[in-house]
Amino acid sequence: MKVVYEDNHLLVVSKLPGEIVHADKTGDPSLEDMVALYLKKKYNKPGNVFVGVVHRLDRPVGGLVLFAKTSKALARMNKLFAEGEVHKTYRAVVQNSPKGTQGECIDWLWRNAKQNKTYIVKENHPDAKRAHLRWRRIATAERYQMLEIELLTGRHHQIRAQLAGMGCPIKGDLKYGAPRSNPDGSISLLSYSMVFEHPVSHEKIELHATPPHDKLWQLLFSLAEKDSKGATRL
Numbered sequence: 132m133k134v135v136y137e138d139n140h141l142l143v144v145s146k147l148p149g150e151i152v153h154a155d156k157t158g159d160p161s162l163e164d165m166v167a168l169y170l171k172k173k174y175n176k177p178g179n180v181f182v183g184v185v186h187r188l189d190r191p192v193g194g195l196v197l198f199a200k201t202s203k204a205l206a207r208m209n210k211l212f213a214e215g216e217v218h219k220t221y222r223a224v225v226q227n228s229p230k231g232t233q234g235e236c237i238d239w240l241w242r243n244a245k246q247n248k249t250y251i252v253k254e255n256h257p258d259a260k261r262a263h264l265r266w267r268r269i270a271t272a273e274r275y276q277m278l279e280i281e282l283l284t285g286r287h288h289q290i291r292a293q294l295a296g297m298g299c300p301i302k303g304d305l306k307y308g309a310p311r312s313n314p315d316g317s318i319s320l321l322s323y324s325m326v327f328e329h330p331v332s333h334e335k336i337e338l339h340a341t342p343p344h345d346k347l348w349q350l351l352f353s354l355a356e357k358d359s360k361g362a363t364r365l
Contacts, residue, residue, distance in 0.1 A: 132165050135195060136338050140204035140331050142166060145340050146196045148317030152187040166198050186212060189288065191303070194221070194322025194340045207330030212285070217327040221280040221290055222269075224319035224351060225299040226310075228276065233267040236293040240286050248306060249288040251296045262286045264293055270354035275302065277351040279323070290320060302347075319348070 136143040146152065146162055154161040163182055170180045183205030185197045199205035211217050239259040241252045252259050263283040270277040278299070280290055288307075294300060295307035301320050303313030313319065326337045342352040 132162070132169065133341075134169075135340070136336070138329075140199065140201055141208070141329070141336075142170075142198045142200055143325070143338055144196055144198070146188055146193055146322070148191050148193040148315065148343075151190050152196055153184050162196060163198070170200070183208075185209065186285070188322055189291070189318075189320075191316060191318045192320045192322065193317065193343060194320075195219075195325050195338060196322070197325065204330050208327075211327055211330065215283070217325065219282050219322065219326075220324045221282065222321045222323045222352075223278050223280060223290065223294060224275050224302040224347060225278060225294060226275055226302060227299045229266070229268060229278070229297060229299050233265070235263070235265045236297060237261070237263050238293055238296060240289065240292055242287045249286065249292040251292060260284075260286055262289045262293060264290065266294075270351040270358065272347070272350055272354065275347060275351065277355060279355075291318070321348075 133145040134142065135145050144162065144166065150162050151159055152162045154163065163184055167180050167182045170176065170182070181201060183199030183202065185199055185205065185208045188194065188196055197208065199208055238251045239254045239256060240249050240262045241256050241259045242249045261284065265281040265283065266278045268276055269279045282290065291301060291304055291307045300308035301318050303309055304318040305312050321340055321343065324339045326335070329336050342348050
């Protein structure tokens with residue numbers, strides 16, 4: 132578990148693909164448990180320590196995850212998320228080329244709980260929820276390209292479903308149409324950056340995840356860095 136940011140109120144860690152944020156029926160160790168153990172050992176705290184889960188990432192996804200260390204910080208961060216004041220961007224590796232270099236997706240999504248899968252449906256579908264994201268192609272290699280995605284709503288499997296809906300399933304994401312899995316069971320989606328106003332100090336916090344230790348990720352990040360000068364950000 133890599134700590135990216137920590138103060139008296141918040142803790143941001145870089146999640147590895149395969150780790151679960153919150154305990155589930157599998158019984159596997161969760162990131163929430165790891166954070167609690169880390170805090171207990173670091174600060175030599177007796178008994179239980181407070182760890183507030185502010186948001187989650189899908190198990191096969193890596194990148195930034197934010198936790199609250201106090202109930203006050205948890206309540207305030209929950210409010211910021213609910214009001215859309217936490218700005219998150221993701222990076223995804225896809226094989227198929229999208230139309231154009233940037234765009235946005237506005238769809239209506241429906242979650243099939245039994246399948247743990249989200250579908251794009253019509254607006255009048257029962258329980259459908261509006262989903263909105265913006266995307267921009269930031270790097271292209273011989274067979275793959277990297278998209279940067281600004282998430283404007285937070286729906287179940289939103290990025291995975293919407294990119295698949297535009298014909299660009301994420302590399303390794305068999306559930307949403309990728310032709311083959313990644314060797315480690317991950318999907319090539321990274322929670323890359325997070326920008327928000329600190330709930331107590333009110334300072335601007337801007338955090339970035341490091342690229343995964345994978346040759347393709349490293350190549351695409353390098354190409355994106357070379358092309359970033361003068362590029363229009365999302």
